[in-house]
Amino acid sequence: MKSIYLRLTAGVFLASLIGCQNNKINSPDEHIVMQLQQQALSSDLAYDLVESLTVEVGPRLAGSEKDLIAVQWAESKLKTLGFDKVYKEPVQVPVWHRGEAKASIVTPFAQPLVITALGGSIATPEKGIEANIIRFDSLAALQTASSNDVAGKIVFIDQITERHITGKGYGKSVGGRSKGAIAAAEKGALAIMIRSIGTDHDRMAHTGMMKYKDGVAKIPAAAMSNPDADLINAMLKRDANITINLMLTAQNQGFATSYNVIAEVTGSSKPDEIVLIGAHLDSWDEGTGAIDDGAGVAIVTAAGKLIQDLPTKPARTIRVVLYAAEELGLVGGKAYAKAHKAELDKHYIAAESDFGAGRIYQIDYRASETAYTELLALTTPMTNNGVVLGNNRASGGPDVSMLPSQGVPVASLRQDGSDYFDYHHTPNDTLDKIEPAALQQNVAAYAQFAYLMAQSKITLRPIFVK
Template identity: 45%
Template sequence: MKLIKLAAIAACVLSASVFANDPIIPVSPETKATTTTLRDKAINDNSAYQILKSLTTEVGARHPGTPGEKAGIEWGIKKLKALGFDKVYTEDVKMNGWVREVEKAEILVPSYQKMVITALGRSKSTPKGGLEADIVHFKNYAALEKAADNSLKGKIAFISNRMERLKNGGGYGPANIARSKGHELAAQKGAEALLIRSIGTDDHRNPHTGATNVAMGYTAVPAVALSNPDADQLVRLMEFGHTPKIRLNIQTKDLGPIVTKNVIGEITGRELPNEVVVIGGHLDSWDLGTGAVDDGAGVAIAMATGAFIKNNVTVNPRRTIRVILWGAEELGLIGARAYAKARQADGTIANHVIGSESDFGAGPVYGLQSSKNVSVNALHVVDTMAAIMGNLGVSRRGGDTSGGPDMIPLAALGVPALNLMQDGTDYFDLHHTPDDTFDKVNPEHMRQNLAVWTVFTYIAAEWPGSFK
């Protein structure tokens, strides 16, 4: 034990000496002053809100493989050009398309009642006329794991755990395993289908769809999300001693190979054009609503941030600001993985200085978090960003981050990332539901996001040091 402690101390001393020899480059007074001016102007700017209004109204839902997605891509190209980006282009992303067609569910026994459901991503179809079966209730995924293999023949597995509401969205991961992997487990147990309480925090009859862990093809059994009030109804029926029998009719379609796109706009760096600061959101959405909070808001915030900086400084920042509107995030980070793979292949991954994605709705930003990929000698820059964001209600936070879902593939390749932490208290009331619409977005919160993202993006692009 003593040898281990001595080795650890020696390593810390060595690390400290190495870091001590590295130059610490301060954020210049001029950069701080410009950033503060931009912040104070952005907090009164409605451009992000107006961009979101255009996307959700003139395009609407943007599910991969649909006319709406194609219209969204065309909208993104046209809007980036209109906003004055120096360079606008797209990159093809290959994938297998999937769409829903029929969704119907009814309680047959002990009393007839209609239920509100939606198919989970890449769910397979039931037989054409649907299937009828008793449900077997499991309080959570772990309870279903304990069931004997092939013990649910002729039954429908029902998982009823409720997601916990937390400001940072921390209740999502623990609940989400039922959605992502439950279909495989239900099939292993012999079930005819999987029925889960929606992974969401609302009490509305709006079911929450979402991705499963199927990259291509279909789930192992039909996989369905039930609105939370309907899930409660099933649980109450069982509390009265009944065994509900239900009819499910889910019809979906595999579109086969399709091509979607990542849409990219750049503000070219004046001195280091090959070094890029990545910001963005995902352009695709589920088909139930109009994709306002997931992730139209992130798309609008990123587009507005790049344009706002471009139009409110006398010269472009030192580095290139690259706004990426990722494609096909909802079905498995498909556009993000393609983007990262291409940069790894062409050797330009090292040019990615730092990045972040806005993909947690339209709530106000309250914290700034840096990833472990940010070097010790660059942490003072993040602290400076947080200090300038301070009067916007933002404070410096600890922990690690990937910088958002579509940043995960880049962060895995060593790209430093920041998390501009949004208040997600109500996010999972709307996420992946028909209620994800523009009227839920607060324009004041969008202005605050624009101001916060402007601070991060401008300093990251202007500071001459390395974040790695």
């Protein structure tokens, strides 16, 4: 955390320090903001919601039967919680079935490997693929390799994901997962296997979406556990020729209809202006989707409920959006932006919770430079909840990341992601990874943010262009 503080400007740090040390209430809005924090920190609602979702629904891969059960669950919960308006919007989502995934080292030392298919992968032939591997440190190294060296082999991308509070190591290594099959196929590879995009040492493989490209052959794609990647490296020290047998039965099965599920707290004086707080409802099928993104669903829903229950509603409408099919390519986010294009100019600001349940340590914005300075003053009360005031370079989160290009201001409520990629996209993404007190702190931050933005008199546009 010290490194985060040191990177802040002196002015921002001072504003944060003053906010943390000064509990004086200067306005009715600040009084309500403090009440929201106290209520959130004493409420079990968010934990109850994520427990319900993971126990009563569980894994909910977009396009699956469980996906529609999750939609029904969300509608029912939001209506029971008493939001002013609850509705859903259809989204066409790809349907992919994981099937079986098996791999083993055939020579020089026969051993089984723990793997999982990457999302969207095709199957191998029925008897699998057996071939020598060729190892690369990164996607970039593969892209510069000779086709003569790669053709007829199984590519192995062995990039290690760095652990960091911001999760920035993921951005450095994820290209191998998303684009590796294309690069490998362009050079004649038969299949691709990657070191899992994760920071753990567990013998569990991390799944995640991969891509194909029109005009380029589709090849099977899988991830292996980090210990198995280490095993292969140790084996390569002894013999440069390693033969692997890979078998996948994954299937792409067309498209189905899922839904973005939406709830609103109607604004009291500016009901047509929207403060959006979102999360994604779908999950991968390996764990129960607790941290990705059941926690986010619970956080924004509980935050919206706190505001719904206020005696006097804030000026703007608070819109809670539970997006469909984020894991399969931000499908719900893109569908929302398209469906609401005519009213995006009425979206005052948007933010998304999709980074687990670690405590929020900083809030960043993407607004005009003038508005940014005013926002720091407006949101200083959030520092009492341990949130440092950050910079003006926010992306907002995956499903709202396309909104800034259309002029919509966004905020990023930064969560501590130090251990997020230990569990991300694995069978280990389960409820026990969530700390109830940290979840409550997130709810407090989102409730404060949403309320302050709904009451704000600051002109946020035109937003800062990177």
